Amino acid sequence: xxxxxxSTVRDLRRGNSAVVLWQLYFDGPASRQELSRLTGLSAxxxxxxxxxxxASGVVITAGSMDSDGxxxxxxxxVNAGYRSVIGVDVGETCVRVELFDLAMTLLAKVSYELxxxxxxxxxVDRILAGIKAVCAEAGVSERDxxxxxxxxxxxxxxxxxxxxxxxxxxxDAVPLERLLRAGTDLPxxxxxxxxxMGQAEMWFGAGRGCRHAVVVLxxxxxxxxxxxxxxxxxxxxxxxxEWGHTTVHVGGRRCRCGARxxxxxxxxxxxxxxxxxxxxxxxxxxxxxxxAALAELLDTAERGGVAAEVLGETATYLGAGxxxxxNLFNPERIIVGGWAGLLLGSRLLPKITAAAAEHALDHPFxxxxxxxxxxxxxxxxxxxxxxxxxxxLTTGGASAPSDxxxxxxRAGKRHDSA
Amino acid sequence: xxxxxxSTVRDLRRGNSAVVLWQLYFDGPASRQELSRLTGLSAxxxxxxxxxxxASGVVITAGSMDSDGxxxxxxxxVNAGYRSVIGVDVGETCVRVELFDLAMTLLAKVSYELxxxxxxxxxVDRILAGIKAVCAEAGVSERDxxxxxxxxxxxxxxxxxxxxxxxxxxxDAVPLERLLRAGTDLPxxxxxxxxxMGQAEMWFGAGRGCRHAVVVLxxxxxxxxxxxxxxxxxxxxxxxxEWGHTTVHVGGRRCRCGARxxxxxxxxxxxxxxxxxxxxxxxxxxxxxxxAALAELLDTAERGGVAAEVLGETATYLGAGxxxxxNLFNPERIIVGGWAGLLLGSRLLPKITAAAAEHALDHPFxxxxxxxxxxxxxxxxxxxxxxxxxxxLTTGGASAPSDxxxxxxRAGKRHDSA
DNA sequence: AACACTTATTTCAAGTGTTAATTTAACGTG
DNA sequence: CACGTTAAATTAACACTTGAAATAAGTGTT
Numbered sequence: 001x002x003x004x005x006x007s008t009v010r011d012l013r014r015g016n017s018a019v020v021l022w023q024l025y026f027d028g029p030a031s032r033q034e035l036s037r038l039t040g041l042s043a044x045x046x047x048x049x050x051x052x053x054x055a056s057g058v059v060i061t062a063g064s065m066d067s068d069g070x071x072x073x074x075x076x077x078v079n080a081g082y083r084s085v086i087g088v089d090v091g092e093t094c095v096r097v098e099l100f101d102l103a104m105t106l107l108a109k110v111s112y113e114l115x116x117x118x119x120x121x122x123x124v125d126r127i128l129a130g131i132k133a134v135c136a137e138a139g140v141s142e143r144d145x146x147x148x149x150x151x152x153x154x155x156x157x158x159x160x161x162x163x164x165x166x167x168x169x170x171x172d173a174v175p176l177e178r179l180l181r182a183g184t185d186l187p188x189x190x191x192x193x194x195x196x197m198g199q200a201e202m203w204f205g206a207g208r209g210c211r212h213a214v215v216v217l218x219x220x221x222x223x224x225x226x227x228x229x230x231x232x233x234x235x236x237x238x239x240x241x242e243w244g245h246t247t248v249h250v251g252g253r254r255c256r257c258g259a260r261x262x263x264x265x266x267x268x269x270x271x272x273x274x275x276x277x278x279x280x281x282x283x284x285x286x287x288x289x290x291x292a293a294l295a296e297l298l299d300t301a302e303r304g305g306v307a308a309e310v311l312g313e314t315a316t317y318l319g320a321g322x323x324x325x326x327n328l329f330n331p332e333r334i335i336v337g338g339w340a341g342l343l344l345g346s347r348l349l350p351k352i353t354a355a356a357a358e359h360a361l362d363h364p365f366x367x368x369x370x371x372x373x374x375x376x377x378x379x380x381x382x383x384x385x386x387x388x389x390x391x392x393l394t395t396g397g398a399s400a401p402s403d404x405x406x407x408x409x410r411a412g413k414r415h416d417s418a
Numbered sequence: 419x420x421x422x423x424x425s426t427v428r429d430l431r432r433g434n435s436a437v438v439l440w441q442l443y444f445d446g447p448a449s450r451q452e453l454s455r456l457t458g459l460s461a462x463x464x465x466x467x468x469x470x471x472x473a474s475g476v477v478i479t480a481g482s483m484d485s486d487g488x489x490x491x492x493x494x495x496v497n498a499g500y501r502s503v504i505g506v507d508v509g510e511t512c513v514r515v516e517l518f519d520l521a522m523t524l525l526a527k528v529s530y531e532l533x534x535x536x537x538x539x540x541x542v543d544r545i546l547a548g549i550k551a552v553c554a555e556a557g558v559s560e561r562d563x564x565x566x567x568x569x570x571x572x573x574x575x576x577x578x579x580x581x582x583x584x585x586x587x588x589x590d591a592v593p594l595e596r597l598l599r600a601g602t603d604l605p606x607x608x609x610x611x612x613x614x615m616g617q618a619e620m621w622f623g624a625g626r627g628c629r630h631a632v633v634v635l636x637x638x639x640x641x642x643x644x645x646x647x648x649x650x651x652x653x654x655x656x657x658x659x660e661w662g663h664t665t666v667h668v669g670g671r672r673c674r675c676g677a678r679x680x681x682x683x684x685x686x687x688x689x690x691x692x693x694x695x696x697x698x699x700x701x702x703x704x705x706x707x708x709x710a711a712l713a714e715l716l717d718t719a720e721r722g723g724v725a726a727e728v729l730g731e732t733a734t735y736l737g738a739g740x741x742x743x744x745n746l747f748n749p750e751r752i753i754v755g756g757w758a759g760l761l762l763g764s765r766l767l768p769k770i771t772a773a774a775a776e777h778a779l780d781h782p783f784x785x786x787x788x789x790x791x792x793x794x795x796x797x798x799x800x801x802x803x804x805x806x807x808x809x810x811l812t813t814g815g816a817s818a819p820s821d822x823x824x825x826x827x828r829a830g831k832r833h834d835s836a
Numbered sequence: 837a838a839c840a841c842t843t844a845t846t847t848c849a850a851g852t853g854t855t856a857a858t859t860t861a862a863c864g865t866g
Numbered sequence: 867c868a869c870g871t872t873a874a875a876t877t878a879a880c881a882c883t884t885g886a887a888a889t890a891a892g893t894g895t896t
C-alpha cells in the first residue's frame with residue numbers, strides 16, 4: 001500500500017533529467033528557457049541538467065531562434081544518432097528485426113521465415129542472428145545499442161525472470177529472457193506485441209498527447225492495449241487487456257478460446273468471415289488469405305445484401321465492445337488498429353461510432369474520440385524498439401551502454417587520491 | 419507524455435516522510451530500525467523524519483520491545499488522536515455525517531432524512547450542519563479536523579472546480595465544492611460514493627494488501643471501483659468504472675439507461691426482481707422493500723423452481739461480468755460488495771465464481787481470487803473519510819490544519835533578524 | 837560607432853536533504 | 867561493575883534545487 005518509493009538526492013537529479021529529456025524528445029527542439037517554463041524547473045537547474053546531457057552527447061544544439069530583441073534562444077534537441085535501439089517482432093510467420101536511431105528512423109532491417117513453426121531454440125537463434133545482422137548492415141557497434149525490445153504474441157509475465165506463455169506458438173512458460181541472455185549482453189525488454197503496437201501508436205500515431213487511451217487491435221484475433229496515466233497498463237501478471245475474450249453476448253457464439261459470446265467470436269477477422277459463410281450457407285474458398293477475403297467481403301457489402309448485414313452486425317458488436325471500454329476506462333481516445341481493424345474501420349467507422357454511442361453512457365462517450373490507427377499493421381517491431389527508448393528517457397539518459405562497464409551504484413565520480 | 423513531475427529537495431523529504439507514514443499507518447507499530455529496513459531509507463533519514471513527526475505529534479512512541487541483548491526497539495505508531503476526519507455519505511434517502519479519528523474509530527455520527535428529494539441547497543445545508551454537529555458531539559474543534567470526505571452518487575468531475583453530475587439526484591453539473599466552501603474552511607474531498615466504498619474495502623476490508631483489484635458494488639444499480647497500482651483509477655473525467663452499463667448481451671434486455679443488454683439489466687437488484695416477476699408472470703408486491711424482496715427470492719430459490727432459475731441466470735451474468743473485469747484488468751482480487759452483492763454472494767458465490775471461470779481466460783483467472791466484501795453496505799461515509807487521511811499520509815503529515823494560517827510555500831522556518 | 841535596451845544563459849551563495857561513519861544510549865551477561 | 871551488543875542520535879561530507887545577480891549576445895537608436 002506504500003504508494004511512493006523512497007528516493008535519494010540522486011533520484012532527484014535522475015528524475016528532473018528525465019523530465020527535461022521527455023520534454024525534448026516529444027516536443028523538441030526547445031530552448032533552455034522554454035524548458036524551464038514547460039517543466040517548472042528553475043533556469044539554473046535546467047542549465048545544469050542540460051549541460052550534463054550535452055557533455056554526454058545525448059542532447060545537441062540545433063541552431064538558434066531570435067528573441068524579441070535580446071539574446072537569441074539556443075535550441076536544443078535529442079541527438080537521434082547518440083545510440084541506436086533494436087526492435088524485434090516475433091510474428092506468426094516470421095521474425096522481424098529492425099534497427100532504429102533514437103528518433104525511430106529505420107536504419108536496417110532483416111526478416112526470417114518461420115516455416116516450421118515456433119520452435120523456441122530456432123526463434124532465439126534467429127533473434128540473435130538478426131541483432132548481429134542489422135548492426136553489421138548499418139555499421140553500428142553493439143556497444144552503441146541501448147537495448148533490444150521484443151514483441152511476442154501471448155502473455156509476457158514480468159517476474160523475477162521474464163516468462164512467455166504463447167498459446168498461438170505453443171509456448172508454455174518459455175524463459176525467453178534467459179535463453180537470449182546466453183547469446184547477448186544487450187539489455188532486453190520483452191513484451192506482448194499488441195502492447196508494443198499500442199505504445200507505438202501512442203508515441204507516434206493517433207494517440208500522441210493522450211494520457212488515457214485504449215488501442216484496440218483487430219486481426220485474425222482481437223486484443224487491446226490499455227494506456228493509463230501515459231503508460232501501458234499491465235495488471236498483476238501482465239495479462240491485462242484481453243479485450244477479445246470479454247463476453248458481449250452471454251450464451252452466444254462459441255469462441256476458439258472455448259467460452260461463449262466472446263467479442264472475438266464476432267469481430268475477429270476469422271469470425272467475421274465464418275459468420276459470412278454461415279449466413280450465405282457457402283464455404284470459404286481455400287487458398288485465399290484472410291486479408292484478401294475480408295477486403296472482398298467489404299467490397300461485396302457495397303452492394304448491400306447478406307455481406308452488408310454481416311458487416312452491420314459486426315459494427316454493432318464492435319461498437320458495443322468499444323462502449324464497454326469507454327464505460328470502464330473513461331479514456332480520451334479509442335484507437336482502432338490491427339490489419340482487420342484498419343480495413344473494417346476505413347468503411348465502418350461511422351457505424352461503429354454510432355453503435356458505441358448507443359451502448360456507452362453519454363458522459364464518458366462525449367469525452368472520447370474514436371479514431372483509426374495511423375501506423376499501419378506492421379509497427380510491432382517499431383513499438384518494441386520504443387521500450388529501450390522509454391527506459392533511456394525515464395532514467396534521464398543515464399543508462400548509456402558505454403557506461404555499462406563502470407562500477408554499479410558508483411557510476412559517475414571516482415575519488416582518486418593521486 | 420512527460421511521466422514524472424519535476425521535484426525539489428523539499429519534495430524529497432515530503433516523499434520520504436510519506437513513505438514512513440504509510441508504512442506506520444498500515445503496518446505499524448514499528449521501530450526506527452525496522453522502518454529503515456522496510457522502506458529502504460537509511461537509519462539516519464528515518465531518524466530525521468521520525469523526529470519531525472514526533473515533534474509535530476503525528477507519531478508517538480508505543481512502548482518498546484526487547485532486542486537480542488542490546489538496546490531495545492522503541493516502537494512507533496501513528497497517533498490516532500492527532501487529528502480527526504469527517505466522512506459524509508449523501509445517499510438516496512439520507513445524509514450521513516460521521517467523525518473518525520485517524521485510525522478510523524467512529525467518534526460521532528449524525529444523519530438527516532432526505533424526504534423531499536435532493537434539493538442542492540438543502541443537502542449542502544445538511545452537510546454543513548452535520549459537520550458542526552459531530553464536532554460538537556465529540557467535543558472536537560474544527561481546527562483539529564484534517565478534512566471532510568464526501569461521497570455522492572453520480573460522476574464527480576475533478577477539474578478546476580469539482581462538479582457533480584448525479585442523474586439519480588437530478589443533479590446536473592452542481593458545483594458542490596464551491597457551494598460548501600461558502601460554509602466551511604475545512605479541506606474538502608468530494609468523490610463518487612462507490613469509489614469511496616471501494617477504497618474503504620481496500621484499506622480495511624477484503625482488499626488489504628492488494629495493489630490491483632476491482633470492488634464490485636451491486637445494489638439497486640451496479641457499479642465498480644477499480645484500483646490500479648494501489649489507488650483508485652478515475653480515467654480522464656473521473657467516470658471510470660461504469661461496469662453496470664457495460665454490454666454483456668448485445669440486443670438484450672432494455673436497461674434504465676436506455677441501452678440494451680447492460681449488465682445492470684440482469685444483475686442489479688431491481689432487474690433481478692423484475693426478471694423474477696416476468697418469469698412467474700406475477701406482479702411485485704407494493705410496499706415491500708427491495709432488500710426484503712430479494713432476501714425472500716433467495717429463500718424461495720432454496721426449493722428450486724423459477725426462483726432458482728432466475729438466480730442461476732443471474733449468477734451466470736454476474737460471472738460473465740466479473741470475467742470481463744478479470745480479462746481486462748488482470749487484478750489480484752475481485753471483491754463483491756453492495757447490499758445486493760453481499761446478499762447474492764452469500765448464497766451464490768460458488769456459482770458466480772464458476773461462471774467467471776468459464777468466461778475468463780485461464781491464466782488471468784488463476785491469478786484472481788473472488789471474495790465478498792467485509793465492511794457491509796454502509797461504509798460509504800467511512801470510505802469518504804479515508805480521503806483526507808490519504809491526503810494527509812501522502813503529504814507526509816505536513817498538511818496539519820493548525821499550520822494552515824502560516825504563510826503558504828514558506829511553512830516551516832521564519833527568518834527573523836532580531 | 838557608441839549606447840541603451842532586451843532577453844537568454846551562467847554563476848554562485850543559501851538552504852535542504854541523504855548517506856555513511858561515528859558516537860551515544862540502553863540493555864543483558866558474566 | 868566492566869563488557870559486549872544492539873538501537874538510536876549525531877555529525878561530516880556531499881549533492882541538488884532555488885533565486886538572485888552577473889554575464890552574454892543580440893537589436894534598435896542616436
